Amino acid sequence: MLELLTGSGLAAAAGMNAYIPLLAVGVANRFLPQVLNLPEGWQWLSNEWVLGIVAVLLVVEIVADKIPAVDTVNDVLQTIVRPTAGGLVFGSSSTASTVAVTDPAAFFASNQWVPIVIGAVIALAVHGTKMAVRPIANVATGGTAAPVISTFEDVGAVGMTVLAIVMPVLVIVGILLLVGVAVAIVRRGRRGSGAPLQQPPGPTTA
Numbered sequence: 001m002l003e004l005l006t007g008s009g010l011a012a013a014a015g016m017n018a019y020i021p022l023l024a025v026g027v028a029n030r031f032l033p034q035v036l037n038l039p040e041g042w043q044w045l046s047n048e049w050v051l052g053i054v055a056v057l058l059v060v061e062i063v064a065d066k067i068p069a070v071d072t073v074n075d076v077l078q079t080i081v082r083p084t085a086g087g088l089v090f091g092s093s094s095t096a097s098t099v100a101v102t103d104p105a106a107f108f109a110s111n112q113w114v115p116i117v118i119g120a121v122i123a124l125a126v127h128g129t130k131m132a133v134r135p136i137a138n139v140a141t142g143g144t145a146a147p148v149i150s151t152f153e154d155v156g157a158v159g160m161t162v163l164a165i166v167m168p169v170l171v172i173v174g175i176l177l178l179v180g181v182a183v184a185i186v187r188r189g190r191r192g193s194g195a196p197l198q199q200p201p202g203p204t205t206a
Contacts, residue, residue, distance in 0.1 A: 002168050007090035009164025009171035011119035012178070015126025017065075017157040018078060018085035019058035024161045025089055026051050036165055042092035062154060066147040068138055075131045079124075086123020087116040093164070126178075133182050152181070 013021040022045065028036040030046035044050060064074045094115040130153065137145040156178055163170045 003094045005168035005171045006164045007094045007115055007119055008122055009160050009168060009174065010089035010093050011086035011122035012126050012171075012175055013157040013160040013164065014086035014089055014119070015082050015123040016130060016153040016160075016178075017058070017061060018082040018123075019054050019061055020154070020157040021089045021161045021164075022085050023051065023054045023058060024158075024165070025092060026054065028165060036093075038092050045088070045092060062150075065150040065153070068144075068146045071134060071146050071150065072138075075127070075134065079127065079131075082127040083120040083124040086126075087118075087120035090119020090122070091116040129182050 010021040010025065025036065025038070026046040029038045029043070030048075030051070038045060061074070061078075065071050134146070134149060137149055156174075160171070160174050160178075163174050
């Protein structure tokens with residue numbers, strides 16, 4: 001159960017920012033094996049070249065995602081990247097030894113593709129929500145909300161990643177909070193669009 005929560009939290013974080021959970025998993029495995037220890041088949045995630053490339057891509061993502069219009073193009077390009085990252089972090093963490101998970105996930109042992117697919121689906125769902133929410137907020141605020149929402153998403157991805165690795169039991173709470181915030185943004189965006197659902201009748205003339 002904890003393996004599933006760890007993978008789900010990391011995949012959800014990847015749906016917001018593909019590179020934060022990837023970098024966190026690689027760095028933790030390389031420098032903090034007592035916190036997270038990846039199985040042999042996933043050790044490449046902590047390779048110094050992989051970490052360097054992911055770090056550069058993370059910087060590009062952080063900047064691009066905070067520029068109105070560019071963020072929409074970036075989201076389209078990330079439609080493949082984020083689910084892929086979600087599959088990778090779910091697949092690697094589902095059999096990893098973490099500070100909260102000490103036994104391998106025997107449930108996934110014979111079907112290692114299953115957690116990768118699950119992670120990709122979770123990340124795609126979060127990514128789809130992000131793509132739906134961002135244009136609404138941008139239109140309602142003239143684009144000024146882009147850096148604010150992007151920063152919130154980055155912080156959320158970091159927080160979800162930490163919870164997934166250290167306290168996976170709280171991942172469900174984190175996901176519920178993200179859903180609640182997304183719903184609130186959509187409602188506020190619709191109210192701020194300036195288009196009432198029904199125009200009041202105008203004065204009649206004789």
